[in-house]
Amino acid sequence: MAIFDIKLPNSILKTLRLPQNNPRRQQLKVLKKLIRKARFTEFGQKYGFDEILMSKHVGKKYQELVPVYNYNKIYNEWWHRTLEGKPDVCWPGKIKFYALSSGTSEAASKYIPITNDLLKGNKVVMIKQLLSLRTYTDIPVKSIGKGWLMLGGSTQLQKGTGYYAGDLSGITAKKQPFWFQPFYKPGKKIAKEKDWNKKLNEIVEKAPEWDIGFIVGVPAWIQMCMEMIIEKYKLESIHDMWPNLAFFVHGGVSFEPYKKGFEKLLGKPISYIETYLASEGFLAYQDRQHGKGMRLVTNEHIFFEFVPFNDKNFDANGDLVQNPEALMIHEVEEGKDYALLISTSAGTWRYLIGDTVRFVDKERCEIVITGRTKHFLSLVGEHLSxxxxxxxxxxxxxxxxxxxxxxxxxxxxxxxxxxxxxxxxxxxxxxxxxxxxxxxxxxxxxxxxxxxxxxxxxxxxxxxxxxxxxxxxxxxxxxxxxxxxxxxxxxxxxxxxxxxxxxxxxxxxxx
Known part of the structure; x- marks a missing residue:
């Protein structure tokens, strides 16, 4: 019997904290856990985390006492000191890893703190997503045990004074569990390569040696990699090289513009699985084959708030006003756009991540990403998302x-x-x-x-x-x-x- 045919007992479901309860209750439990862990940090002491924990209405008290932050504000007031090696600023202990943001809208890279608690939460969510594949119909189970080609950033991280910095994908690959090593491609040596063109060429050279079932990455770069393999080996499709390829795990951008060109490279249909893995954490994932959107991770390591994306809360440049309206998960409505505020197990508090989302199924906490707070056009009121x-x-x-x-x-x-x-x-x-x-x-x-x-x-x-x-x-x-x-x-x-x-x-x- 395949692992995905097994109905997991309640004890295991509880251990993995698989979503089966009230999202509001789950989120308040997560918030209390985060506040309790960070109560003795400088941030926790300044903003009365003990008082919040003793309140009857923890969520509302948290919103009342803790201000909203964007990157520049939280970096200038708090995070810059963690880069200098100071412990217990926004999260207990020293910050040893930072994810460098990958956006092109800012001139300088952003340093997003990464903690072991955050990575642990991300790993649990990854396991949940893997387990969710048991709900897919006609799933080619044999493909899951094949290679996973993960096209991410270099695991050769930049060394700072007491810390390392790089792409979150590179940090994650560097710290992946031992049991995943046999499945992971392109392997440690190629994964360290910083020169992207050299990395792609090395992957193309090694491609015939691998039996790939999953590919993971941003659509544009995955497509480029497959085109290079097809061209070098004179193939009709990528399935001539990897017949067991059955899944593409993608995120970061809408897949729709790429889908037509992408499918020209395939010899047979594959399943597309959308994820919402940002530098700040693993926020959501597609947990059913024909879901309307991605399920928010409501019961692990992230507390969400939702700011209605309108003229009342944002100015013409997409910047948040002071004291915006912020809703908790039980207060949102389907069909409306919200900017996300997140609080995480890396000392990220009421942080504007910059994405806008829309609930397409409130009961299942399923969302779609609709854009960025800065990436919209409204020169004259056209409100183009x-x-x-x-x-x-x-x-x-x-x-x-x-x-x-x-x-x-x-x-x-x-x-x-x-x-x-x-x-x-x-x-x-x-x-x-x-x-x-x-x-x-x-x-x-x-x-x-x-x-x-x-x-x-x-x-x-x-x-x-x-x-x-x-x-x-x-x-x-x-x-x-x-x-x-x-x-x-x-x-x-x-x-x-x-x-x-x-x-x-x-x-x-x-x-």
């Missing part, structure tokens, strides 16, 4: 029968009014004017505010078709190659200036 953009690109691509793996949009002045400028990656033959009209048409259908403003202050839409290689070259020029790095869907400020310089040939690719 990344979700709108993804859908419009997908629909336009389907109607014109073309694959659009990457795109980005900028808002620009246009006379006395404004315009949107789209940059679209497409290696198929496509009429740029037709594509421009299609995307504009779909956005009008999807977003009423956009439709209104297109007849008013949003006077024009421009669109340039570029090669996918152009987008990758820009990421290389910015030093954002491989691992968890994603191309931003909306360009603003410094990143927009750099993109415009790059297209003019003024920003060169790093060698």
């Amino acid at each position: 990344v979700e709108n953009m993804n859908k419009a690109v997908k629909l336009a691509g389907e109607e014109l029968n073309v694959c659009i793996p990457e795109f980005t949009v900028a808002g620009i002045p246009y006379g006395n009014f404004f315009a949107h400028h789209w940059y679209v990656a497409c290696n198929d033959r496509v009429n740029a004017e037709q594509l421009r009209l299609k995307i504009d048409e779909k956005l009008k259908e999807l977003n009423d505010d956009y439709a209104v403003e297109r007849g008013s202050a949003l006077k024009e839409v421009f669109l340039d078709v570029l090669s996918e290689e152009k987008f990758m070259d820009f990421m290389t020029a910015k030093g954002k190659v491989g691992g968890q790095h994603k191309f931003p869907r909306v360009l603003k400020g410094k990143i927009l200036e750099d993109w415009q310089k790059f297209l003019k040939g003024e920003l060169k690719v790093q060698n």
